[in-house]
Amino acid sequence: MTQSISIFDTTLRDGTQGEGISLTAEDKLKIALRLDALGIHYIEGGNPGSNSKDIEFFKRARELNLNAKLTAFGSTRRKNSSCEQDGNLRNLIESGAKAATLVGKTWDFHVHTALQTTLDENLAMIGESIAFLKRHGLEAIFDSEHFFDGYKANPAYALAALTRAREAGADWIVLCDTNGGTLPSEIAEIVSGVTAQVNAPIGIHTHNDCELAVANTLAAVAAGARQIQGTINGYGERCGNANLCSIIPTLQLKLGYPVVSDEQLRSLTSVARYVGEIANVMLPVNQPYVGTAAFAHKGGIHVSAILKDSKTYEHISPDLVGNKQRVLVSELAGQSNILSKAQEMGLDVTTDSAKAKGVIERIKQLEHEGYQFEGADASLELLLREAYTDLVDVFSVESFKILVEKSKAGTQTEAIVKLNVGGQQVYTAAEGNGPVNALDNALRKALSQYFPGIREIHLSDYKVRVLDEKETTAAKVRVLIESTDFKDSWSTVGVSSNVIEASWEALIDSIRYALLGMAQSDFAPEAPREALGLVNH
Incomplete structure (x- = not known):
């Protein structure tokens, strides 16, 4: 029987170290719930003593009733100190988390250069800190930082650090390729050596600096690792962490490991896109398994x-x-x-x-x-x-106007739209932080009284490309807009030598498409009869 694999998600901690990613406590709580529903076994929420956001997260996370083990992150005690006096360790105990990850040095170069202490003192720091967590009833996970570099430089000392953690009661020994420079063949050889010499459950934590994080993780699993650490969409510092959205389906569908249920696996794409939306990071279209171009x-x-x-x-x-x-x-x-x-x-x-x-x-x-339909x-x-059916548009545009006022107080933009909805004229205005945003707000404001479901739609991405740079300011532009209702997303295109007109064309298509997919409950009682012809029953 194939051994089970534990998935350890560190999106909320290591993932937030990626450039441009910042999550509020509320964001982290939302993501934690989706990770839990996906079937993740460990959810690392952050460092409960490092900042106010993480303090708030751990306080509120106690009420989530997660099936996953909520895990707090910290480091071994300070050099030449005691665990009882270490605020970082006390915060882990008080966080309410069921498990704690302690990062410790296993590379002698780091012990001398970064910690500026002795090799013996570093071993004491590891052992005493793990024992402190165990005395307070926490599951203890030891993340051996820079392990692979340390093992290649001084294998005896790197193994001594792992042994000290295990003797102190560590439940998991996780081998970290912190700099992301190790090759799969090296990973396989070293993990095999560790599993033969260290009597402990082994985990793997890889970074993607050589674009090998997923390959290195799979190599470690083949060599005996049973806990996988990574992030959704591979978010993380520098080039990122191992991408769980690639690892989970590969383990389950290719290698036969029972990671999550079939139903949970079917939610993987929506989880990847949801986390990307909350993190405000567009998924690469060619991301394996979950990207829009994957199939x-x-x-x-x-x-x-x-x-x-x-x-x-x-x-x-x-x-x-x-x-x-x-x-x-x-x-x-x-x-x-x-x-x-x-x-x-x-x-x-x-x-x-x-x-x-x-x-x-x-x-x-x-x-x-200049149109492009691959991305629209x-x-x-x-x-x-329009070519194959008698498609009826339930609204038409009579006119729109944009007013931009620049003053000492700043720039204000207002859009005024005049529509015909099922024979009824609708005239409305809305403000925005720019012409496109104002037009979008005005259009949805005008239509939402007939189609309340439109209120759930918002723009998630907006791209402008100049098609003929030689024409400078008179050049044609192509506007691609991605819209979402948090369940689905869709893309539309507009082309014109006027960027506002191109944007408007893409906006109109976005709303027209949204109406096609709306259920009858999304239509107000006073919606025009023609609208009901567009409903997919």
């Missing part, structure tokens, strides 16, 4: 093959991790791409190849003008529905 197909030959059997170009079924197959349509697309996209939307197009050819020509013309699935779907 995307563009080449006509590829698409033709996956229509026969998806295994021809997909290593797993995307629904196993909660993702979905996507067919990209561009000027390179063949008829198979169009048919696949239309069938995905439930449109009967198999009997009209002439219409498919017409759509391809239309796409080619639009892309010649929602705009593409609207285009196909």
